Amino acid sequence: xxxxxxxxKHFGGVKAVDGLDLHVRQxxxxxxxxxxxxxxxxxxxxxxxVYPATAGTVWLEGQEIxxxxxxxxxxxxxxxxxxxxxxxxxLTVWQNxxxxxxxxxxxxxxxxxxxxxxxxxxxxxSAMDYLDxxxxxxxxxxxASALSFGEQRRLEMARALAAKPRVLLLDEPAAGMSAxxxxxxxxxxxxxxxxxxxxxxxxxxxxxxxxxxxxxVVLNFxxxxxxxTPAEVQADRAVxxxxxxxx
Amino acid sequence: xxxxxxxxxxxxxxxxxxxxxxxIGFTLIFGVMHKINLSYASASVGGAYCGLLLVGAAGxxxxxxxxxxxxxxxxxIGYVVYLTCFRFIPxxxxxxxxxxxxxxxLLIDEIVVHATFGVPVAYPPLYEGPSIELGELYIRPDxxxxxxxxxxxxxxxxxxxxxxxxxxxxxxxxxxPVAAQLCGIALYxxxxxxxxxxxxxGGIAGAMIGASVGMLSPLLVLPLTVKGLIxxxxxxxxxxxxxxxxxxxxxxxxxxLQYYRxxxxxxxxxxLLLFVFLVFRPGGLFAAKSERN
Amino acid sequence: MDFYLALLQVIGIHAxxxxxxxxxxxxGQVSLAQAGFFAIGAYVAGMLTVLAGWHLIPALLAAGLVxxxxxxxxxxxxxxxxxxxxxxxxxxxxxxxxxxxFNFDYQVAKGGVRVGPLGGEGFKQIRFFPENGYTTLDxxxxxxxxxxxxxxxxxxxxxSRAGAVLxxxxxxxxxxxxxxxxLTAVKVAxxxxxxxxxxxxxxxxxxxxxxxxxxxxxxxxxxxAIAYPILGGLSTAFGTVVAVLFIQGLLIEGLxxxxxxxxxxFGALIVLAMNLRPHGLLDAATTLRLRRLFGRGGAxxxx
Ligand SMILES: Nc1ncnc2c1ncn2[C@@H]1O[C@H](COP(=O)(O)OP(=O)(O)OP(=O)(O)O)[C@@H](O)[C@H]1O
Ligand SMILES: [Mg+2]
Numbered sequence: 114x115x116x117x118x119x120x121x122k123h124f125g126g127v128k129a130v131d132g133l134d135l136h137v138r139q140x141x142x143x144x145x146x147x148x149x150x151x152x153x154x155x156x157x158x159x160x161x162x163v164y165p166a167t168a169g170t171v172w173l174e175g176q177e178i179x180x181x182x183x184x185x186x187x188x189x190x191x192x193x194x195x196x197x198x199x200x201x202x203x204l205t206v207w208q209n210x211x212x213x214x215x216x217x218x219x220x221x222x223x224x225x226x227x228x229x230x231x232x233x234x235x236x237x238x239s240a241m242d243y244l245d246x247x248x249x250x251x252x253x254x255x256x257a258s259a260l261s262f263g264e265q266r267r268l269e270m271a272r273a274l275a276a277k278p279r280v281l282l283l284d285e286p287a288a289g290m291s292a293x294x295x296x297x298x299x300x301x302x303x304x305x306x307x308x309x310x311x312x313x314x315x316x317x318x319x320x321x322x323x324x325x326x327x328x329x330v331v332l333n334f335x336x337x338x339x340x341x342t343p344a345e346v347q348a349d350r351a352v353x354x355x356x357x358x359x360x
Numbered sequence: 361x362x363x364x365x366x367x368x369x370x371x372x373x374x375x376x377x378x379x380x381x382x383x384i385g386f387t388l389i390f391g392v393m394h395k396i397n398l399s400y401a402s403a404s405v406g407g408a409y410c411g412l413l414l415v416g417a418a419g420x421x422x423x424x425x426x427x428x429x430x431x432x433x434x435x436x437i438g439y440v441v442y443l444t445c446f447r448f449i450p451x452x453x454x455x456x457x458x459x460x461x462x463x464x465x466l467l468i469d470e471i472v473v474h475a476t477f478g479v480p481v482a483y484p485p486l487y488e489g490p491s492i493e494l495g496e497l498y499i500r501p502d503x504x505x506x507x508x509x510x511x512x513x514x515x516x517x518x519x520x521x522x523x524x525x526x527x528x529x530x531x532x533x534x535x536x537p538v539a540a541q542l543c544g545i546a547l548y549x550x551x552x553x554x555x556x557x558x559x560x561x562g563g564i565a566g567a568m569i570g571a572s573v574g575m576l577s578p579l580l581v582l583p584l585t586v587k588g589l590i591x592x593x594x595x596x597x598x599x600x601x602x603x604x605x606x607x608x609x610x611x612x613x614x615x616x617l618q619y620y621r622x623x624x625x626x627x628x629x630x631x632l633l634l635f636v637f638l639v640f641r642p643g644g645l646f647a648a649k650s651e652r653n
Numbered sequence: 654m655d656f657y658l659a660l661l662q663v664i665g666i667h668a669x670x671x672x673x674x675x676x677x678x679x680x681g682q683v684s685l686a687q688a689g690f691f692a693i694g695a696y697v698a699g700m701l702t703v704l705a706g707w708h709l710i711p712a713l714l715a716a717g718l719v720x721x722x723x724x725x726x727x728x729x730x731x732x733x734x735x736x737x738x739x740x741x742x743x744x745x746x747x748x749x750x751x752x753x754x755f756n757f758d759y760q761v762a763k764g765g766v767r768v769g770p771l772g773g774e775g776f777k778q779i780r781f782f783p784e785n786g787y788t789t790l791d792x793x794x795x796x797x798x799x800x801x802x803x804x805x806x807x808x809x810x811x812x813s814r815a816g817a818v819l820x821x822x823x824x825x826x827x828x829x830x831x832x833x834x835x836l837t838a839v840k841v842a843x844x845x846x847x848x849x850x851x852x853x854x855x856x857x858x859x860x861x862x863x864x865x866x867x868x869x870x871x872x873x874x875x876x877x878a879i880a881y882p883i884l885g886g887l888s889t890a891f892g893t894v895v896a897v898l899f900i901q902g903l904l905i906e907g908l909x910x911x912x913x914x915x916x917x918x919f920g921a922l923i924v925l926a927m928n929l930r931p932h933g934l935l936d937a938a939t940t941l942r943l944r945r946l947f948g949r950g951g952a953x954x955x956x
Contacts, residue, residue, distance in 0.1 A: 161831055163827065163831070182830075183830040183831060184830045184831075184832075184833045184834055184835045184836070185833075187831065187832060187833030188833050192831075192832075193831055195828065195831075199825050199827065199828040200825075200828070201820065201821045201824045201825060201828065201829075202824060203820060203824055203887075203888070203936075203937040204817055204820060204821060204824070204937075205941070208817050211814060211817060212817060212818065212821045212829065212832050212834065213832040213833060215832065215833030215834065216833070228814060229813060229814050229815050230809065230810075230813045230814075230815060231813065232813075233812070233813075233814075236814065254941075256937055256938060256941060259938075272832065276832060276833060390737060396736075396737045396740060444924050444928070445924065445927075448928055449927060449928060449931045450931060453931035453932060454736075455678075455683070455883045455931075455933075456883070456927040456928075456930075456931030456932065456933075457927070457931075458683065458740075458883070459879075459880060459883045459884065459923060459927045460923065460924045460927035460928065462876055462880060462923065463919075463920045463921070463922070463923030463924035463926075463927065464920060464924055465920070466916070466919060466920030466923065467917065467919075467920025467921050467924065468920075469920075470916040470917045470919070470920060471917060473916070474913055474914075474916075474917060582871070582872050582873070585872075586744060586745075586748060586872065589737075589740070589741040589744065590741060590745060592737070592741070593737075593738055593741045593742075597737060597738065624752075624755055624756055624772070624773060625752070625756055627748065627752055628749060628752040628753065628755075628756070631745040631746070631748055631749040631752070632749070634741070634742070634745045635742075635745065635749075638730065638733075638734065638738075638742055639730070642733060642734065642738075
């Protein structure tokens with residue numbers, strides 16, 4: 114589904130990502146883990162086109178998307194959340210989802226004129242489905258900046274889903290959440306997989322990733338050091354060393 | 361022909377030091393606060409007025425004293441600007457800060473107009489004497505003095521920034537505000553100090569402008585603001601050497617064009633010069649290293 | 654009476670330039686180029702009615718188109734710079750336009766007198782209104798019809814996806830792009846719309862004063878243009894108009910009895926206002942509360 118070949122990103126002397134190969138298969142949850150600064154967020158940014166890669170290519174369903182600008186990658190079917198929440202704080206909750214309705218489906222459904230200058234009813238109805246899913250339906254008309262931290266994280270995810278992506282990139286969706294919140298998050302991600310969505314999950318919370326990921330890729334210093342099922346990865350010596358810092 | 365060109369170039373470059381100083385002020389504040397202080401040039405001119413008024417009120421006549429008082433007064437104004445426009449407006453509201461510096465610009469300008477009844481006032485030259493002749497080239501002594509004072513001010517500033525604890529703290533804050541705070545640097549104090557220092561610098565610049573033009577008028581404020589901002593951008597945001605070179609460059613450039621194309625067209629070419637830089641060298645003369653976010 | 658009519662005329666014209674800056678600033682671009690677009694509109698419309706003998710309405714539309722086209726062209730290089738750089742670049746553009754007209758002569762003989770722009774002397778005798786017998790009240794109505802149309806369009810925009818997209822871009826460009834919004838299209842469109850509105854404003858201004866000069870279009874006007882939306886708040890176009898009323902009506906005219914002291918208070922009040930309400934008078938939270946109060950927008954999930 115989503116394939117990354119020989120991807121590299123250097124910031125001056127820092128090799129944030131360095132010759133990475135990844136393959137996220139249709140309908141699976143691929144966990145991407147690694148110590149702080151190992152290049153996970155940079156990988157997401159490269160896949161989304163936040164900045165150009167130093168080297169390497171990205172394919173979505175066999176189509177190369179490396180030359181596409183950021184906004185076209187969303188319409189191609191890749192949506193993401195941000196590790197450090199980046200909502201539109203001065204817009205209301207449902208309007209945040211409205212902003213993501215840029216997929217070809219939305220454009221076809223709504224028609225150019227109605228989409229840009231027409232009423233909000235249709236767009237809102239479609240957004241409400243995802244707000245229900247994220248448990249934010251009652252907050253639809255609050256300002257996004259007025260939400261609590263946990264709610265903002267859920268809104269990030271709802272906004273990405275509202276784009277009707279085929280691949281969802283979640284950058285540490287559980288960071289800063291309580292144990293109870295993580296449990297519902299876990300359940301939500303499982304429901305998404307059931308719905309056929311392909312997910313790349315970046316997470317430091319081991320219990321969560323190990324529990325739901327089908328496969329896991331471990332990064333260190335921008336390189337892949339291990340890949341396999343959660344059990345295989347947990348047993349891997351290189352992984353333990355990377356996390357414990359003994360090399 | 362050649363000599364006329366050289367003459368206007370030299371005059372322009374000498375007076376360009378005032379642009380350099382204003383440019384440095386904009387750049388320093390931007391470096392530390394990551395915001396623009398649009399009231400800076402008006403505070404500088406306001407300080408220059410204060411110097412004149414204070415010394416005049418005390419019955420003094422010394423041009424040197426006027427200079428010193430101008431610098432001191434502008435330092436105080438700088439602190440007031442910090443309090444009114446930066447200290448209490450949250451960092452997440454850059455437009456609020458921008459607008460209040462505009463308010464401050466208008467306020468300072470109006471106080472000056474009010475105090476002087478809108479009439480330009482004569483400003484004492486720092487030095488009077490015969491022109492220095494270099495072949496066919498005349499160097500006006502007051503211009504030379506302006507240049508010398510400007511260079512002296514820049515040298516002191518550089519020493520302050522790179523040799524003193526305050527300078528170290530300023531640079532730390534401009535690079536990593538959060539980390540600097542963790543290291544026990546009092547952010548507000550450093551910010552306030554930056555405003556006082558840049559204010560003093562501006563006061564010197566204002567007095568130099570008064571001295572080189574021979575008079576001071578509120579009409580100087582807006583052109584000075586625009587030129588100062590242009591110098592900041594041409595020099596590269598946050599770069600002090602850039603601001604210095606760009607100030608001299610813009611000063612020379614505009615004086616030469618004034619000579620060839622007249623005063624009405626002069627500024628048009630300065631704007632074009634800026635556009636050339638924005639297109640071909642958007643980072644400015646001394647582009648600062650790109651920041652990470 | 655005439656005093657109030659004249660005041661309302663000024664307010665209408667300033668509302669237009671404020672609204673032109675409003676559209677642009679929604680996308681996070683602090684543009685001091687609006688006075689330049691306003692100047693272009695003024696000179697184009699003036700030349701069309703005076704030199705080409707057009708009626709004011711087509712001249713007004715043409716002025717909007719030309720100013721919009723220039724703004725469209727400015728929009729692309731403006732994409733490359735942000736923050737302070739954009740402020741300086743747009744200031745320089747506005748100044749370049751002003752200085753262009755400072756040096757611009759285009760006079761023709763009409764009925765024995767030479768008319769048209771004449772450099773530093775300005776462009777005199779833009780007499781469409783008096784020649785066609787418009788009274789002060791007629792002119793006022795004309796101005797406010799244009800303001801009304803622009804306001805209606807912006808009100809509509811604010812409620813549609815277009816308005817929300819502009820705000821999303823203004824708040825976080827990166828997130829907006831990641832959500833599939835085409836930054837180039839949005840920012841250039843906003844700049845173009847701002848140019849059109851400023852062009853309308855300039856066209857009206859030229860005919861309202863009958864005599865325009867380059868210094869009418871300087872940095873002070875550009876600063877006022879951005880001051881209105883910033884003071885008024887960016888959540889609705891009404892904020893901008895409220896700010897124009899506040900500044901032109903209350904601060905400038907209302908405080909006239911203070912004489913000289915008025916100008917002093919003016920700057921101080923702006924500083925005070927921004928310290929008290931850094932998001933402007935009508936910020937998003939306030940507008941939301943107002944909407945709820947009047948039973949709109951907050952109507953729950955089946956709205
Ligand atoms: N814009 C940038 N400029 C310079 N260096 C960067 C930039 N972004 C990331 N880096 C560097 O690249 C490396 C990888 O960063 P990245 O954010 O991808 O790590 P991460 O795996 O997401 O870490 P974390 O678990 O802390 O989120 C780090 O050393 C970081 O300092
Ligand atoms: Mg990360």
